[in-house]
Amino acid sequence: MTFKYSPAILLFVIFSVTSKETGDILVYTVATEETNGFDRYLDSASEFNIQPKILGFGHEWRGGEVKTHPGGGWKLKLLKTALEPFEGDDNKLVLFTDAYDVIFLGKLDEIVRRFHKTGARILFGAEPYCWPDAGLETKYPEVKEGKRFLNSGMFIGYVPEVLKLLSRKEIDDQDDDQLFCTEAYLDEKFREDAQIKLDHTNELFQNLNGVAGEIEIISKPTKEGDIDKYYVKNVLYQTEPIVIHGNGASKHTLNYLGNYVPNAWNSVEGCRQCKKGLINLEGLPSKDVPVVLIALFIEHNTPFLEEFLNKIHNLQYPKERIHLFIHNAMKFHTDHVNNFTEKHAKEYVTLKQITPDDAIPEWTARDLSLDHCLTKKCDIYFSVDSIAHIDNPYTLKLLIEQNRTVIAPLLTRPGKAWSNFWGALSKDGFYARSNDYMDIVHSEKRGLWNVPFISNAYIINSTLLKSRDRTVINYTKPKVDADMTFCSNLRKIDVFMYVSNRVDFGHLINPDNFDTTRTEPDMYQIFDNAQDWEDRYIHVDYPENFNPEKKDLQPCPDVYWFPIVSERFCNSLINMMENFGKWSSGTNNDERLVGGYEAVPTRDIHMNQVGWEPHWLHFLQKYVRPLQEKVFIGYYHDPPKSLMNFVVRENYRYRPDEQPSLRPHHDSSTYTINIALNRRNVDYEGGGCKFIRYNCSVVDTKQGWLLIHPGRLTHFHEGLQVTNGTRYIMISFVDP
Numbered sequence: 173m174t175f176k177y178s179p180a181i182l183l184f185v186i187f188s189v190t191s192k193e194t195g196d197i198l199v200y201t202v203a204t205e206e207t208n209g210f211d212r213y214l215d216s217a218s219e220f221n222i223q224p225k226i227l228g229f230g231h232e233w234r235g236g237e238v239k240t241h242p243g244g245g246w247k248l249k250l251l252k253t254a255l256e257p258f259e260g261d262d263n264k265l266v267l268f269t270d271a272y273d274v275i276f277l278g279k280l281d282e283i284v285r286r287f288h289k290t291g292a293r294i295l296f297g298a299e300p301y302c303w304p305d306a307g308l309e310t311k312y313p314e315v316k317e318g319k320r321f322l323n324s325g326m327f328i329g330y331v332p333e334v335l336k337l338l339s340r341k342e343i344d345d346q347d348d349d350q351l352f353c354t355e356a357y358l359d360e361k362f363r364e365d366a367q368i369k370l371d372h373t374n375e376l377f378q379n380l381n382g383v384a385g386e387i388e389i390i391s392k393p394t395k396e397g398d399i400d401k402y403y404v405k406n407v408l409y410q411t412e413p414i415v416i417h418g419n420g421a422s423k424h425t426l427n428y429l430g431n432y433v434p435n436a437w438n439s440v441e442g443c444r445q446c447k448k449g450l451i452n453l454e455g456l457p458s459k460d461v462p463v464v465l466i467a468l469f470i471e472h473n474t475p476f477l478e479e480f481l482n483k484i485h486n487l488q489y490p491k492e493r494i495h496l497f498i499h500n501a502m503k504f505h506t507d508h509v510n511n512f513t514e515k516h517a518k519e520y521v522t523l524k525q526i527t528p529d530d531a532i533p534e535w536t537a538r539d540l541s542l543d544h545c546l547t548k549k550c551d552i553y554f555s556v557d558s559i560a561h562i563d564n565p566y567t568l569k570l571l572i573e574q575n576r577t578v579i580a581p582l583l584t585r586p587g588k589a590w591s592n593f594w595g596a597l598s599k600d601g602f603y604a605r606s607n608d609y610m611d612i613v614h615s616e617k618r619g620l621w622n623v624p625f626i627s628n629a630y631i632i633n634s635t636l637l638k639s640r641d642r643t644v645i646n647y648t649k650p651k652v653d654a655d656m657t658f659c660s661n662l663r664k665i666d667v668f669m670y671v672s673n674r675v676d677f678g679h680l681i682n683p684d685n686f687d688t689t690r691t692e693p694d695m696y697q698i699f700d701n702a703q704d705w706e707d708r709y710i711h712v713d714y715p716e717n718f719n720p721e722k723k724d725l726q727p728c729p730d731v732y733w734f735p736i737v738s739e740r741f742c743n744s745l746i747n748m749m750e751n752f753g754k755w756s757s758g759t760n761n762d763e764r765l766v767g768g769y770e771a772v773p774t775r776d777i778h779m780n781q782v783g784w785e786p787h788w789l790h791f792l793q794k795y796v797r798p799l800q801e802k803v804f805i806g807y808y809h810d811p812p813k814s815l816m817n818f819v820v821r822e823n824y825r826y827r828p829d830e831q832p833s834l835r836p837h838h839d840s841s842t843y844t845i846n847i848a849l850n851r852r853n854v855d856y857e858g859g860g861c862k863f864i865r866y867n868c869s870v871v872d873t874k875q876g877w878l879l880i881h882p883g884r885l886t887h888f889h890e891g892l893q894v895t896n897g898t899r900y901i902m903i904s905f906v907d908p
């Protein structure tokens with residue numbers, strides 16, 4: 173007769189096994205206070221319905237300074253006390269881990285299953301370092317594969333054995349917990365009686381210190397066709413550990429992994445952790461939105477500072493809740509700042525300014541701004557450096573709503589890998605590139621990233637500043653960059669620094685080649701800050717020139733007319749030239765030319781005389797050439813060549829000595845461009861250009877508009893008389 177399990181019995185058996193495996197396990201940790209790491213630990217636990225009991229919460233930490241010195245005996249004492257009531261419970265398991273630097277990656281029943289497979293009664297995680305007493309190394313049993321040394325940050329075992337271990341010797345609060353456990357393990361008899369084993373190959377526990385190279389984040393579908401989830405894999409042992417511990421110097425490795433696991437980010441839903449803990453400012457009356465101190469730092473001469481300030485002013489946030497703090501260390505920018513504050517300061521609650529004359533160094537100014545924030549009872553501190561352009565006006569609001577202690581908007585130099593965060597740290601605390609750095613910088617992955625270094629723009633929730641001795645969070649260390657000191661101080665107290673690229677927030681200015689000895693130095697930034705240059709100096713209607721719906725303006729046969737540069741450009745170029753001031757004589761003798769003879773002399777200044785020739789040629793190539801190709805079809809010459817590039821000044825009344833018109837001539841060019849730099853009937857009267865073959869004149873020129881016409885043969889032309897004032901035009905003879 174065969175015995176058959178009825179389905180009901182089968183179900184019962186399965187149920188009782190699982191319930192026994194998970195129901196009979198106690199999960200403990202020790203944490204005295206809420207930190208970012210502790211919140212992460214709890215989040216990971218709740219992801220798998222694990223409900224750890226927290227020991228020591230709200231107490232003063234009594235286990236010594238564990239980061240730099242041995243300590244932590246107190247932890248074991250707390251655990252021992254907690255376990256005593258379960259002393260007789262032979263089948264009860266206990267899982268004990270640290271809290272601030274531990275993440276769960278799986279369910280309890282899986283943890284228990286893997287523990288049972290080892291046959292141990294107590295299982296510790298292993299690591300490659302014999303710590304805190306390296307002298308004990310030789311006492312350790314040899315291992316064939318895997319890490320040899322005990323780490324006490326994570327272990328699982330049966331309650332009776334764990335209690336035996338914890339009672340093996342007296343423990344003092346300040347004793348080292350790892351040394352305590354190590355001694356028990358190295359006591360061969362004790363080890364065998366209590367069946368203590370180490371998880372040498374990370375089947376269950378992964379200590380991360382010193383093994384970053386063995387760890388990979390891998391993604392695989394949860395089920396066929398399902399979304400990809402990320403796992404932590406130890407590629408050396410081909411294991412997928414389910415409790416990970418950022419022990420020792422490996423906090424950043426843990427932070428990096430925590431950006432993906434457990435299910436913090438996946439390719440379909442994107443950033444899941446972004447949606448946690450959000451606050452909503454939408455629709456709140458102004459009086460209820462957080463009070464913000466915006467601290468601006470101008471520590472270097474910076475191109476496009478006006479735009480920087482305007483973008484701060486454009487932030488969509490009630491100004492009656494904003495205090496301003498401005499540290500300007502640069503004399504060059506005094507007027508920019510004054511112009512801004514004279515116009516806008518009254519819109520903000522208060523303004524505190526530190527000027528170049530105050531001669532306060534950056535470090536001190538930054539420290540002062542934190543104090544100032546507290547003085548003003550701020551809820552949020554928002555620091556922005558002059559190179560950080562906050563293009564998205566909702567940035568401040570979005571960052572506050574993200575509700576993290578410290579968070580930066582991702583800012584990059586357009587098209588470059590340069591950004592305001594580091595994905596990883598080198599051993600000596602400098603920049604290192606993380607595997608996902610490029611994906612984040614180019615926003616191929618979007619989300620919220622816990623990183624070891626941020627700079628240039630970030631917010632700090634002031635509860636952090638209030639919750640501890642403010643001086644612990646400071647910028648000041650001799651010979652170290654302020655932002656490096658700041659981040660290093662935050663890392664020391666385990667404050668997570670996030671960078672967000674959930675949306676585009678803005679970009680970074682490149683200040684490296686900013687020559688403030690020039691007149692109009694921003695005009696020279698066409699290479700280094702191309703986008704900002706374009707925003708300021710290219711005509712707003714320029715893109716419309718390429719709208720296929722729009723007909724090109726053609727005032728005379730084969731003479732075309734396009735908006736190309738802004739009023740600002742025109743005024744700046746005139747200013748550059750007038751400031752240089754060496755207008756040519758307007759005679760046929762021109763020592764600037766090879767041969768020294770000018771057939772059609774004008775009063776002009778060449779671009780190369782003001783060091784702007786390369787910039788101008790780049791402008792020709794980038795902005796003029798596409799227009800040329802559009803209207804003179806079939807002519808391609810890239811880059812356009814042009815030896816003669818100059819600004820012409822045509823005066824009438826005030827400088828009767830200067831020549832007001834130009835006799836008929838051909839240009840020695842394939843095509844000629846002519847940009848009107850000032851306003852007809854406002855700045856001057858008369859003027860213009862007559863194309864003799866067609867008996868057609870263009871007189872009604874508009875500032876910032878470009879005329880383009882063929883140079884030789886057909887477009888014999890003459891300059892028309894300026895009858896009043898001064899006219900400026902910009903001329904290039906392209907492809908002579």
Ligand SMILES: *[C@@H]1O[C@H](CO)[C@@H](O)[C@H](O)[C@H]1NC(C)=O
Nearest residue numbers: 211448449450451452575576
């Ligand atoms: C904001 O974050 C804090 C700290 O993590 C948390 O306690 C709070 O609940 C969060 N606020 C909301 C609305 O979730």
Ligand SMILES: *[C@@H]1O[C@H](CO)[C@@H](O)[C@H](O)[C@H]1NC(C)=O
Nearest residue numbers: 478505506507508509510511
């Ligand atoms: C400041 O404003 C004045 C008046 O609008 C203007 O003339 C000047 O160029 C501005 N200065 C700077 C540096 O922007």
Ligand SMILES: *[C@@H]1O[C@H](CO)[C@@H](O)[C@H](O)[C@H]1NC(C)=O
Nearest residue numbers: 462551552572575633634635
């Ligand atoms: C600042 O942090 C505290 C506690 O973490 C949180 O309750 C609060 O909502 C945060 N405030 C803002 C404005 O984000």
Ligand SMILES: *[C@@H]1O[C@H](CO)[C@@H](O)[C@H](O)[C@H]1NC(C)=O
Nearest residue numbers: 643644645646647648661664
């Ligand atoms: C700055 O912070 C560090 C570490 O938090 C501390 O050691 C140092 O004394 C602080 N410096 C000042 C000037 O408060």
Ligand SMILES: *[C@@H]1O[C@H](CO)[C@@H](O)[C@H](O)[C@H]1NC(C)=O
Nearest residue numbers: 862863864865866867868869
């Ligand atoms: C040229 O045009 C003007 C005005 O449009 C006209 O008066 C004149 O007769 C024209 N000359 C010739 C030669 O066609």
Ligand SMILES: *[C@@H]1O[C@H](CO)[C@@H](O)[C@H](O)[C@H]1NC(C)=O
Nearest residue numbers: 825853854855857895896897
């Ligand atoms: C020249 O322009 C000035 C200023 O706009 C004006 O006052 C004057 O009358 C003009 N002269 C002539 C001759 O049109």
